[in-house]
Amino acid sequence: MDLSSSPQDAYSFLNGQLRITRDEVMQRCAPRKGDIVILSGTLVEGIGSKHSDLDAYVICDELPPVRHVGDHSFIIEQNGGLRTFVDYIRDDGFAIDVEYYTRAEIQAMKDEVQGLYRQARERTKTLRKKMPHAYEDGLHKMQVGIALTGGDEFASLFSADFWKQMSFVQYRNRTGGYPEFKDVMGTWGSGDFDTSLLVCTMFLMDQAAGLCHLAGSTNGKAKWVMQNLKRLPDPLRPLGQDIIDWYGSAGRSAEDRRAAVLSACDLVARIYEADTTLLDADTRNFYSAEEALHLTQQEFLTEPFHDPQTVLEFEFRRLLFNSGTRSVRELLIQNV
Known part of the structure; x- marks a missing residue:
């Protein structure tokens, strides 16, 4: 209205x-x-x-x-x-x-x-x-x-800047979450595709909500994510519709659920690409993708141990800014 x-x-x-x-x-x-x-x-x-x-x-x-x-x-x-x-x-x-x-x-x-x-x-x-x-x-x-x-x-x-800064806080609350993605990897790798689809659904919902926040929505209630996706700006609206369509796409078989998790990974990758564009478009109120990658590298260097899980976490975090040697799908498949 x-x-x-x-x-x-x-x-x-x-x-x-x-x-x-x-x-x-x-x-x-x-x-x-x-x-x-x-x-x-x-x-x-x-x-x-x-x-x-x-x-x-x-x-x-x-x-x-x-x-x-x-x-x-x-x-x-x-x-x-x-x-x-x-x-x-x-x-x-x-x-x-x-x-x-x-x-x-x-x-x-x-x-x-x-x-x-x-x-x-x-x-x-x-x-x-x-x-x-x-x-x-x-x-x-x-x-x-x-x-x-x-x-x-x-x-x-x-001020307009205040609302942008609030939406950035909300984006940062919802986007990423390596422990949650690790749950997707763990359940997918063990062949429990029912649970994997469930945790993947929650993970995708958070990433979609983060995109809506970065695009300007300050509505933090999970029940309105679908409506917020429909109200994304024109360049992002097809992505929003694809996310909505995904929620009704999973079939009943284990193979259907496995395929749905993989397609969700592709949607997450598209969300992170869109996030990067939005970040770079307003460096007054957001950090740029380049600045974010620099911060990520600094955090990695201050970690006391660079064990395999820590290395994997930071590889995942670089994907948030459309950077990395593997896609979200590849990170899932190759680390089960």
Whole structure:
């Protein structure tokens, strides 16, 4: 859905099946003077369904007092103030989820992202440290939302570079993961193609999610990866569709599953090639492939032991930046 970033009198979703007015949102949020109100959620993002809720975020100086807001409200209180409430606003179960964050809390969320971003730029090993889920989800929904009040201040709070840096952190959380790839190699080599297909499916999902993040999505929920793949920029959309098609391609026999794992390796290689292009296109906010390979080599030299598994891990990590003497498929086949 293409909703204007400017506030309107009313918002319609799912071809008019769901509708809410700006006044109704404001009445539910009850903002104080100077508060920023943001309407968001998967419906606003364009990937929701008739069972989705709307989300509203209120950025304020302090949490408001707890109050009863509707006939069916579910309220969460924190530190003596109202943190969030969910209320049904239609007889069919359509609900709005309103969350309150202070400006100080927003700054803490931004600081968390910036701290992780600095770590993400220093190495190439998968970044296992993630931002708290509430931060990731809240920030994402603010990014895709519409500021109903305080639009100028909201725009000043979050620069375009900030969103790129957040997506880079998410890319670094999801992409790579040699222990996970080693699970694919181990199960494939032992002939357990059922388990190999399962762990390969999870591994491919993470690599696909990383690509979506690097392409600009900050939606960190795994259940939306398919929708995010459909919304990739035009040059990457055929790859996104091929990944989606792969998920329905595995047959029942062991040979079918074996073939599916090998074809997934080829898709992973294409993802890493696309990642490299995206990295090189924005060296202001991402490291370039050349810089990443240099960091990888530095990390390899500081390893205390260059045993076979360590050598294999770093060979795999070079593939993330479209470099190496073997493909992902060859790495699997030749190291079972």
